Amino acid sequence: MKSEFIPENLKKAREAMGITKLEASRRMSIPQSSYVRYENGDRKPTAATIIQMAQILNTSADYLMGKTERDEADTVLVRKDENPEIFEISVGASQLNETQKKRLYAYYKKMCEMKKK
Numbered sequence: 001m002k003s004e005f006i007p008e009n010l011k012k013a014r015e016a017m018g019i020t021k022l023e024a025s026r027r028m029s030i031p032q033s034s035y036v037r038y039e040n041g042d043r044k045p046t047a048a049t050i051i052q053m054a055q056i057l058n059t060s061a062d063y064l065m066g067k068t069e070r071d072e073a074d075t076v077l078v079r080k081d082e083n084p085e086i087f088e089i090s091v092g093a094s095q096l097n098e099t100q101k102k103r104l105y106a107y108y109k110k111m112c113e114m115k116k117k
């Protein structure tokens with residue numbers, strides 16, 4: 001099965017984030033006209049562009065390529081200059097052993113529960 005970029009999935013991912021085409025193009029650092037051509041299917045993005053789109057739109061490259069129906073992200077891009085605390089946690093967590101990672105995850109889940117209340 002040959003996979004191909006699916007413009008409709010790009011549009012769905014953008015709309016799921018609640019952003020405009022202009023905002024999507026701004027976040028991707030590309031001209032709005034280029035973004036619109038990708039979303040309309042008039043232009044095919046490179047593999048690197050698809051990966052960038054997936055990261056920015058919180059989805060996966062496989063979803064944008066029609067390899068899966070699941071639109072959840074499979075990677076997350078955390079920029080140190082935009083989210084220094086989350087960046088530091090991510091770097092530090094990668095150096096923990098499995099027991100420590102499980103404890104950190106349990107703490108995170110507790111924080112999520114508290115947020116809901």
